[in-house]
Amino acid sequence: MDMKKLASALRQGASAILRSDEACLEVAGDAEDVARYVAQHLSEREDLVDLEDPDDEIIFNALSTFWAGLASSFDPSSSHSGLNPSEGRWASEDSRTQLALALAKLERNLVAGLQPFQAAAEQHEADIRKLVFNVTTFVRIADPKFFTLQAVLAQLLCNLISPASPASGADRLADKYLRLYLSGNREDDVIIRLLDSRDSKTNHATLHLLNNVIRDSPARLYLLLTDVGVRWCAKVLGRMDEWVEAENGLFELGASIFNTLISTSLHARLFQLLSDSSEPITPSQTTLLKILDSHLASSPDPTFTPSPGPHLFLIPLFHQLVRYTSASIGQGADDPRLPKVFEGLILVTEGLNAIGLAVQGRKDRRKYEVESGVSEHVGDEEVVEVMKSPVEGKGVAKPTIALLRSLDTFFPRVNPRSQSSLQASSSSSDNKPTATEELKPFANLKRNLVQLIGVLSFEDTAVGDQVREVEGIQLLLSMTEIDEGNPYLREHALLCVRNLMLNNPANQAIITQMDPIGVLSDDTGELLPLPDKMKKQERQ
Structure with missing residues (x-):
């Protein structure tokens, strides 16, 4: 490694070097050697380049002219022009690419984590940005020949700012x-x-840049809610499904951006900004809900959440999706939007269930522990209060029962061991619309809805009263039969019925007044004839 040799080579000037294949490759080789040495000896960087020494400082000054020349040479609108038209054509594209790549590696390694070097390199940020713009055109962004250069330039920008x-x-x-x-x-x-690039290393560097600049800065984080910032977020969200399949760390980097937004209670605003008036829910919103669900499931139970609750937006969203689903099922026509609406409803109910369980957990702990300094009324508690409200348009108990009633026909229960259930499913499909094969994977929405009623009705007879008012007790009792299309629906229904009965004589009376018609087999879940012993009790 010879920094002095590289500095001497750079003194030849960008204009001359960028017009000679031989010179481009020679300087590129020297720069590669220095970049490799710097990467292996990061602690020596301030000794290698002394900004107080005019001879050393020339490295950053010389790089400025090279970045300007390289940016101009890759300008697709003037590919055959030069810094001075009288000086001839540029060197070949491959030679200039090698030179740009080597210089980008060198400066990337020099400036990483060193504020004085970042300040010295700032003078040519505009030219680096222009070069990035020119090598990410519609054609070049998809050309593998440019992938490495795009990635290293993204890494350079990341380390620079x-x-x-x-x-x-x-x-x-x-x-x-x-x-x-x-x-x-x-x-x-x-x-x-850069987010459009199909190169994973370019995506890595770009996501690292975004994470770095928003970390520990609410002001910069809030900038992501501007028009351009929302487009960035939508672009990242649009690629999350692709990245989760790749298992290359990109999904985690992307999710980190949105987890930061969630942690600072900005996700509700972002969700709104991602909306489209022509769609009940957009793909970007759906992906954001997935990240929110994961965040709620994996984050430590907070001792405090801000008020108003940052997750309150889930309740009007729930009502909106329920209305759309009910209307779509009622029309009986094929609705290409329904799968996404079902997916959104599943995610919303999972989020509401997680919030309800967390709030109940805190409530239970307060019974047995003295938690000094912990507020008994925090944001998530507000969410649960609204969910339990009897006011139409706020509470979710009655709309949930109404939707369950529609879904019980739309997704008929299937017990493969019971011929009667198969016949019932077949006959119901003759009268009312049922789910297509495409929609059947969303049948577990019923389980989530039953769980939500169970969570809200735990030790709360007022919710149980709301369920009874819309004849939900009978509906939920009917769901205690096994349903192969809905794993654990029966178990959630049993727990839900238990909560609805507890300390609620009016709900208990409904079961007392019902005539038993049979018993469910513990092994198969099939409806069996009523035992004689129970018949005698019935007559008594």
């Missing part, structure tokens, strides 16, 4: 350039172009 430390002023570049990239100018928004 990411805060080098928590110290005051270390985030100046992050603040300045995040705002610039979000300004709405097409040439400045290189993030959206």
Whole structure:
């Protein structure tokens, strides 16, 4: 490694080197050697480049002219022009690509985590950004020949503007350039172009950049809710399904951005901004709900959540999706939107169930523990209060029963050991619309809805009264029969009925007044004839 040799080579000037294949490759080789050495000796960087020494500082100054020349040479609108038209054509594209790649590796390694070096390199951020713009055109973004260069340039931008430390002023570049990239100018928004790349390393670097600039900065995090920021978020959300299948770390990096938004209670606003008036729920919103469900399931139980509750938006969303589902099922026509609505409902009910269980857990602990300093009325408690409300349009108990009634016909119960259930399913399909094969995987929505009633009715007779008012007791009792299309529906229904009966004489009276017609087999869940012993009790 010879830093002096590289500096000497750079002194030849960008104009001359960028027009010679031989010179491009020679300088690229020297830069690669230095970049490799720097990567292996990061602690020596400030010794290798002394910014107080004019001879050393020339590295960053010289790089400025090279980035300007490279950006111009890759401009697709003027590919045969040069810094000076009289000086001739550029070197071959491959030679210039090798040079750009080597210089990007060198500067990427030099500036990583060193605030003085970041400040020295800032002078050519605009040219690096222009080069990124030029190598991510519609054609080049899909050309594997440019993938490595795109990735290393993204890594360079990431290292250049990411805060080098928590110290005051270390985030100046992050603040300045995040705002610039979000300004709405097409040439400045290189993030959206890098997110379009099919190269995983480019995506890695871009997601790292986003995570780095929003970390520990509510102000910069809030910038993601601007128009351009929402487009970035939608782009990331649109690729999450692809990334989760790849298992290459991209899904985790993308999810980290949204977990940060959730942790700061900005997800409800983002969810709203991702909406489309022509759709009941958009794909981006669905993916955000998946991340929220995962966050609720994996995060430690909070001792406090802000008020108003950050998850309150799930309740009007629940009502909206229930109305759409009921109307669609009632019409009986094929609805291409229904699968996504079902998916959204499953995610919303899972989220509401998680919140309800967490709130009940805190309530149970307060019975036996003295938790000084813990508020008894926090945001998630508000969510549960609204869910339990008897007011139409707020509470979810009655709409849940109404939807369950529709779904009970739409997704007929299937007990393969019971011929009668198969016949019943067949006869019901003759009268009312039932689910197509495409929709059958969403049948477990019934289980989630039953679980929601069970969670809300636990030690709360008021919810039980609401269920009784819409004849939900009988419906839920009917779901205690085994249903192969709905694993654990029977178990949730049994627990739900138990909660509805507890300390609620009016609900108990409904069962008392019912005439038994048989018993369910513990082994098969099949309805068996009523035993003589029970018949005698019935006559008595």
